[in-house]
Amino acid sequence: MRWVLLVVTLLLFSAHMRGWAQHCFQWQLEAGTHLRFHVEAYDTVALVGEPALFRHRSEEWRVACDSTHGDTLFLRQWLERYRAREWTERGDSSTRTTIPHVGVTTRLVLTRRGWRVRVTSSIAGGMSVVPGGTFGPVFFVPLDSSCTACGRAQWLVEQRDTLVEYAVPPAHLVRLYLGSVDSCSADGIPRVLSFAETSSAEHLLPIEGGAMHTAAWMLSHGVVELDPATQLPRRLFYATEQRLRITHPRPGTTRHGTQRTSLSAVVEVVIPDGMSR
DSSP states (O other): OHHHHHHHHHHHHHHHHHHHHTOOBOOOOOTTOEEEEEEEEEEEEEETTSOOEEEEEEEEEEEEEEEEETTEEEEEEEEEEEEEEEEETTSOEEEESOOTTBTOEEEEEEETTSOEEEEEESOSSSOEEOTTOTTOOOSSOOOOSSOBOTTSOOEEEEEEEEETTTEESOEEEEEEEEEEEEEEOTTSOEEEEEEEEEEEEEEEEEETTEEEEEEEEEEEEEEEEEOTTTOSEEEEEEEEEEEEEEEOSSTTOEEEEEEEEEEEEEEEEEOTTSOBO
């Protein structure tokens, strides 16, 4: 009899785990929903032959879901506020209270798994850059191509991104994500996602006499905490180290260095009925 009870218990537990793992997570944005990302970031930039530059950025980003069509999300993203204090090892310091990129709108077409379909910017020409954030994180990390769920293995995604969010002209990245679900609720709903990333990137910035070319090789790690009620991001943590090669149009002006960035964001979700969380 004891063996019968043990077998029945194992069968019930196995069925429960299969049901738990079947709960697939996707980004649950709906038309009319707005998200405000309150970002605090710290950058350390060290170029060979120059004093190290330190920067503390406070940014406020807005993401609006204009419409959805089945598995497709139509979003707008823009920078609402920027403030940064910069200082060097020598003691020089300055404070910026705004940058030209404030108000520049990006249109993003994503699948509910966070895969990019199309990206465009509200300005086709000119020049606009978020200092320290040219190769910044995406707010909706790519999920498993089949099913992101509790009890399943990690997933691996290779993605080519055009980051119109952070610079005009945009930066281009090739990213390799290793994602996982780190925490779930009792009923098997993901609560914490994490990812490790390796990527290579480049950015061309028009300047007098040609263009400044920045190439970067990056190692990153991030954690996304989800709101259990809305299943949308509640907090985001992101750390990255970049090896940089910056080449000016004049011969012999290539510089090498590193940038380290630590970023955290608290996300306020404004749902269609006007309530916020």
